[in-house]
Structures are given as C-alpha cells and as structure tokens.
Amino acid sequence: MNIHLYLFLKLKSSMRARDLNKVELVKQKAMELLVKIGFEGFTMNKLAKECEISVATLYIYYKDKDDLILQIAKEEAERMSNIMLENFDPEVSFEIGLKQQWKNRAKCMLENKITSQFLEQLRTSTYQEEVYGTIVSNFKVTLGKFMHNAIKKGEINEMQLEVYWSIAFAPLYNLVRFHFDGRSIGGRPFVLTDKVLWDTFELVLKALKK
Amino acid sequence: MEPDFKDILLFKTNIQTAEDKSLIAKVMEKHNVKQWTIDQQDVDCVLRIVSPALKLEEVIHLVSKNGYQCEELI
Numbered sequence: 315m316n317i318h319l320y321l322f323l324k325l326k327s328s329m330r331a332r333d334l335n336k337v338e339l340v341k342q343k344a345m346e347l348l349v350k351i352g353f354e355g356f357t358m359n360k361l362a363k364e365c366e367i368s369v370a371t372l373y374i375y376y377k378d379k380d381d382l383i384l385q386i387a388k389e390e391a392e393r394m395s396n397i398m399l400e401n402f403d404p405e406v407s408f409e410i411g412l413k414q415q416w417k418n419r420a421k422c423m424l425e426n427k428i429t430s431q432f433l434e435q436l437r438t439s440t441y442q443e444e445v446y447g448t449i450v451s452n453f454k455v456t457l458g459k460f461m462h463n464a465i466k467k468g469e470i471n472e473m474q475l476e477v478y479w480s481i482a483f484a485p486l487y488n489l490v491r492f493h494f495d496g497r498s499i500g501g502r503p504f505v506l507t508d509k510v511l512w513d514t515f516e517l518v519l520k521a522l523k524k
Numbered sequence: 525m526e527p528d529f530k531d532i533l534l535f536k537t538n539i540q541t542a543e544d545k546s547l548i549a550k551v552m553e554k555h556n557v558k559q560w561t562i563d564q565q566d567v568d569c570v571l572r573i574v575s576p577a578l579k580l581e582e583v584i585h586l587v588s589k590n591g592y593q594c595e596e597l598i
Contacts, residue, residue: 358566370597373534373570378563 337375340365341386345432353383353439380441387436387445390429395453397422404460408469409519411460416486416515423490424506431494470522481521485514528576533583534597535571540564544592551590570597 343364348356358379362369376382398418404411423430436442461478464470470478492498493506539548539562548571552560559574571594573583580596587594 358563358570359568368598369568369570370534373563373572373597374529374532377561377572378570379565 336365336367336371340367340372340375341389342428344382344386345390345428348383349428349431349435353435353441356383358382383436383441384444387433387441391433391445394422394426394429394433397426399453399456402456402460404456404463408464408467408523411464412482412519412522413515415457415460415483416511419483419486420490420511423487424493427494430490468524470524478522481518485518486511489514531574531576533573533575533578533580535573535583535587535594536568536597537562537571537587538593539569539571539587547590548587548592551586555586568597 340361344356344361347361347364351360356379358369358372361382362372365372372382376385398415400418402411402414402418406414436445458475461470461475465472489506489510492504496503496505498504539545541564545562545564548562552558557573557575557578561572563570563572571583571587584594584596
C-alpha cells in the first residue's frame, strides 16, 4: 500500500471511530435494502427510515446515492477479497490451492449472505466497473498467477481465464445460490452440505486436472 | 481527505435539472465555494457543501436570491 493511501485510511478510520456503530448499521441496512428493492427503487429517504436516523445524517457520510453505493461496495469487496485470499499461496500445487479457494469462498459467501447478494447484484449494474476495476486488483493478480502456475507446471491445460473460472468456481457459486434460495431447479428444496460441496469439488478437479 | 463533519452544510432544494445545476455552479464559483454537490436523484435535491467558513444562512440567502428554494436539511 502506498503511504498516501495508508494515511488516508488511517485518518478515515480515526475520524469515523466515534460513530462506527452507526456507520456499520447504515452499511448493513443499505445492503439489505438494495438486495430487497434493487438499485432503482433505493432512496436515501428509505434508508434513513430503515436506520431510524435523519436523512441529514446520511448526507454527512455520503454525497449522494451513488457515492453511498460505491463506498459500501468498495469496502465490502475489499473485505471479501481479503477473506478469499486467507491462507492462500499461489505457488502451491493446483489441487491444494483450488481446495483452499473453495474453502475460503464458501466460508466467505455463507457467512456474509447479504454482502454476497449485494455484490452479485452489483456485478450486473453500472457500478460494476468502478468497484471491480481498482479495489480487487491484488485479488485478480494472485488468482491469475495461480492459474498460470498450474499451466506452467503442466497440471492443467492452457485455457482462457473465463473458461477456467466457469469450471473452477461457477459450480460453487451456483450451489451457494441454490442454498440461499433454499431451493434448486424446479423448486426442489436444497441445503448445501459439506458432502455436496466436496463431492462437487472432486468433479471440478477431475474436469480441470490433466 | 475526508472533511470534518462540522464543516458539512446540508440543504433541501429544488435544484432539479442540469440547467439549474449549471446556474448554481456559476454562483458557487463566484463565491469561491469549491466543495459542493447536489444529489439530483433524490426528491429533496440535497445540496451538500463542505466549508469551514460559510454559514447556513449565507447559503440559504445565496441560493434563494437566485430563484431556488433552499432550507436546512434536518
């Protein structure tokens, strides 16, 4: 991290310290409301009512609706990508690395349901570029390195990043989505168990490993 | 850098259109107000000014004089 960014974050956190609980409440309620009613229907007034604070208080922290959404999204995306990189070393073998990724991602999503749904919603919105363009670059670099290492070591075939991601992680994301909905295809009740998770992982590994 | 909270002034206005905004921009520039934004997506078109020098009444006077409604956002 460069020194200016560090000082900025340090200052930011100390200034906000006195009202940290309120800021956290606003963040949580904002994400809940955005997931519930979408970006279009979301207003600062509705959020203020949900939080039982005055709308002026919201405008102290944020310039406008876009600023609020972007700030929360950036903070949450960074927090989530840090969890996803915990204990992850891009130099380990493909099997061990991918397993750690699945462990981290499952934990991250299951323990942060609202954040996951909020960020997922963001992915298909106009805010996407600004959030994912900058903040999560370290995340992308580390995971890109991991994939290229696996190719270099001959553990997996050379393929496009999008193809790799669709096989390596999309199955996990889909299972988590079913789990959050409580149902899968045709309304069948569904709960994501450890067994289902790791059985699926084995299939993914089989598909990718040479 | 994040501003000191006590320097943030908030107003409910009817500065609704892009045209309104550019007129207000000129007013702000003339009075040397640098940090200001309007949330035109909001029904209250909230004007937010960061300034350690300006007073609430001064801003209300300034905006009203130019033909817009302006009151403190509570």
